[in-house]
Amino acid sequence: MERHLPERPFVVAATIAMIATLVLAFAAQATRAASAEKYYVDGNGDVCVGNEFTTPFCDWEGKVFGFENTALGHEALFSLHSSAVGNVATGFKALSGNTGGNENVATGNSTLSSNTTGDENTAIGAFALLSNTTGSFNVASGTDALRSNTTGISNLASGFGALNSNTEGNFNVASGINALGSNTIGGGNVATGENALGSHKEGNYNTAYGDSALEGNTTGTFNIALGVDAGVRVTAGSNNLDIANEGGPESGTTRIGTEGTQTKAFEAGIWPTPVSGLLCTVKVNAEGQLGCNPGEGSGEKGATGATGATGAEGARGPTGPTGAEGEKGERGATGTTGATGKEGAKGATGPEGEAGAQGAKGATGATGATGATGATGATGATGKEGATGATGAEGKENKSGAIATFASFVKVSSGDCLDYTEMGQVGWGECPQKTTGYSTSQLLAGPTPASGATVTNLYADTNATVKGSDTVLVAVIDNTTEKTLLSCTVNSTTVNHCSTSTGSGSAAAGDNIEVKLTATGPSGNNKDWRVRFRY
DSSP states (O other): OOOOOOOOHHHHHHHHHHHHHHHHHHHHHSOTTSOGGGEEEOTTSOEEEOOTTSSSSSOOTTTOOOBSOEEESTTTTTTOOSOOBSOEEESTTTTTTOSSOOSOEEESTTTTTTOSSOOSOEEESTTTTTTOSSOOSOEEESTTTTTTOSSOOSOEEESTTTTTTOSSOOSOEEESTTTTTTOSSOOSOEEESTTTTTTOOSOOSOEEESTTTTTTOSSOOSOEEESTTTTTTOSSOOSOEEESSOOOSOSSOEEESOBTTBOOOOOTTOTTOOOOSSBOOEEEOTTOOEEEOGGGOBOOOOOOOOOOOOOOOOOOOOOOOOOOOOOOOOOOOOOOOOOOOOOOOOOOOOOOOOOOOOOOOOOOOOOOOOOOOOOOOOOOOOOOOOOOOOOOOOOOOOOOSOEEEEEEEEEEOTTOEEEEGGGSOOOEESOOOOOOSOOOOTTOBOOOOTTOEEEEEEEEEESOOOOTTOEEEEEEEETTTTEEEEEEEEOTTTSSEEEEOSOOEEEOTTOOEEEEEEEESGGGSSEEEEEEEEO
16 A cells, blocks of 8 residues: 655744744743753754753753754653654653654653654644554544554544554544544544444444444444444444445445435436346335345347238138127106095004103191200210320431532543542543542542441433443442442443442542443443432
């Protein structure tokens, strides 16, 4: 495969000019007695500006023999003791391990910090191309873009976590959050859109355009998917073409549109174009699959032969059978009315009729006079005291205690932890190592107050739609003891949430607490989450 390498003299020259301006401004304000180790400039165009908290600051005197290298930031180009040319490093430890690599540009925290001899790489964003050692001609723009790449060449990654897991894959293009985020050694893949080819690892020459396009594909090759969720159900299949269709676990299949969404189909260039050769009738089933049975076909129709001569008139045949009876004619006119007959004999007497209704009730007579009131009787004896009534219902429980919130509105990968929102942000990251005592990690809630805490009433929700056998485990973990305190699971029944109001877990005073997500299957992976519990 032919490579066309970009020319970047303007980028290098412009960056050097900017750094040189900063150096001159710094030198103008510094006294003549200032330590020369804080900055370094030589006649070969090499410029270094370190910081005053670490020595040696810019230890390049007599050790750097290259040209036009520029370093700005703590330990930027720290290992450059060679004849390397045209490197630009801006930020904490940018290109700090570079020894002989040329024409590299690194901007951001630890960008290209492991590079040793790789050439013409560009990394912009924290940890971009962090692990690259000898890989060349790579471009990474965005936090964690191409973070794991070591020797892969000619890859282009733009977006948070794009090609994050790539180590040795070549000639890949990823644009969008987590696009090709799981790819390790696959090559020649193109992914545009959030989570496009997000689970892909080893397959080659796949093209995915649209959010979550081919997201579930892991090892398939030569697949093409266009549209949101296009080909999302293709797992290990190859040679599929899915346009605005989720596809399926298959290979060599073309699917265009979705049943129930697209209700009409038009194809230009068919009518009225004639066709020749072996033909058969095209048919379609209820699922929209097209097919043609060659057994129903026929060869090409030949030319019509010449009309033969008219033969002699044959003998007259026998008389045919009598025709069917004709339809019934219309009804004739009504005749005149006949004379009136004699009066008939008197009929028998009919049965006696039913009795009439009962008459209305007569008026009520006047009421008689009221008799005199009798004397009041003596008061009866007091009865015995009644039994005590049943005890009333128990009052509601007072659910007290603080509420902790962990959340991320950026897609969370399986096995990672959520940010503790009280620390001032919403997000996620790699779960921290076991921690005892003071920590600045935004992934930890701590320290647990004096007398410890009891974790209860866990509730989690997500924008995922968990399907089939896929699940997501939400676990509240004591990071200090590595013990799971409480957990719940989202599955295809609960779809987008889980909770538990029973059970509890105790953390000792001073411990740190984290929330970890573990997904099985693509429908619950790389989604947004909110998790809360009492403690």
